[in-house]
Amino acid sequence: MKTFRAAPSTIILWVLAALYLFPTAWFLLSSLKPGSELFSLPLTILPRDWTVAGFVTAWNRFDFQQYFINTTVVAVVTTALTVIVSAMTGYAFAKYTSWWLRGFFICILATTMLPTEVIMPSSFAVVRDLGLYDTLAGIIVPSIITATGIFMFRQYFSTIPDELMEAARIDGVGEFRLFLKIMLPLAKPIAVVLAIFSFQWRWNDYIWPLLILRDPERYTLQVALRSIVGADNIDWSVLLAASVISLVPMVVLFAIFQRQILSADINSGLKD
């Protein structure tokens, strides 16, 4: 009986899942075809000749090692700073009360409504005037504060009972040690979730690197890929392989942290 009732939703679910999976599967399989086979009709789902030639060409023709290093530096450094700054700010919002904290909270809230893309021309001018044009720091520094991260920590810290803080204060623990030694270790789970999300945001970021980076030596993966797609004659064999290579770190990250990512109660950060 139960199997019978489950049948329609199982079919719908798996048809949808197949539709979602197919584009990526087709893309991965195509990247394993030799260049000559990519356009030869009739197209076949599985490659007739399996080859990694596209990957070799892509790796040799483009300075992928450099792009990987650049993107990793940006993603890791930004993520570390984002977690620290979000934790401090979210903690202040959750555990202290004053009119200026409330005012600044509204300012942070407003940043979700007004993303940087909207004020691109002047944001670019600011980064340039700070002397950060064409540097990796020029991508890192502006991306540190995210409203989502601050909300996540604020929400998390406000669930921790105030009595804990009072007890520590009575024992003579100062405000900064209280935060560093007691509260921050408690917030480890949320820090992990934010770190994963932040890494994904920064790894896949396009608009800041596009505006700020000029020297191909400093390109991130996304900007480098865009320069291949933007060419008049797209070299599909190289483009497919290069795109697959750029996905590897995110897939590895997902494989490791799948549980944390899929069970992440991201709602808690934003709904309140």
Next chain:
Amino acid sequence: MSVRTLTTPTTADPTAPIPRAGRTRKRRTSTTHVLAPLVFISVAVVLFLLFFVWPGALGLLYSFTDYSGVGDLDFIGLDNYVDLFADDAFYASLARTFLYTALSVPLHYVVSLGIAMLLASSLAKGKSSARVIFFLPWLISPIVAGVIWRWLFGENFGFVNFVITLLGGDGLHWQTDASLALALILIVSTWATTAFNMLLFIAAIRNIPKSYLEAAEIDGANAWVRFRRITLPLLAPTSFMVILLTTIGSMKEFAMVQALNGGGPGTQNMFIVQYIYRTGFERADIGYASAASMVLMAILVLIALVQMQFDRKRDLA
């Protein structure tokens, strides 16, 4: 999620529960309680001023000048705005962005809620593997997403047109027909954003007390009535957030379209952020692009305010 509820302080005054503290101790506590939060938010304040307030103010200033990125600022009054409101390309890209947003918000909402319902509350089999499949696009950057779908929907070489010809039809013009190109952008953005919205919905659906649904079932309510009368109203806060975030996300769509079709054919699917990018950086007309930015900013603020107004009405109802 309204500003009102968000800003309501959730914690009591931390100094309150120490009623017996001596006078000196109290004073010392209250001074540390100004210093500590100030230090905690200081970095965020500096970054906020540098990368939101300053660009905002500078953008407003530039919008009244003919600044080209180098050289001096010449104030030209409202000329940029006058030109902008007479610029057909500006209206065209604004209208295309609105059309795209109006189509994508309901589409993203229905699809991600539908999939979340299937994954969270149906009897379907293999839900945990299906959830991973629906989540995979989240790992893929907008640029690579554009590449994947461009490859699948290529006019002469794409798999989709190959299947259409195989079935006896003529390949569709996914790149050279403006409406089909927009349809393709909608499909790709739905595919790409389902993952995140779906996670939000799944978390919210799981928080709905089972007893409500069971009671309704005993009273004879069918699945649709249970969804319509219990699940959907209880999901309202999440729905509001998904709709607000999707609206903002759609209004600033840029990277994926860059890789998918570059806003083509021609400039027919050029959205507003791409318009700003082109005028500001390819034509080096920072002043003019800033004026367009200011108009877009005003529109976004308006959208956010209108949506919050709806949210507030719902809270009171």
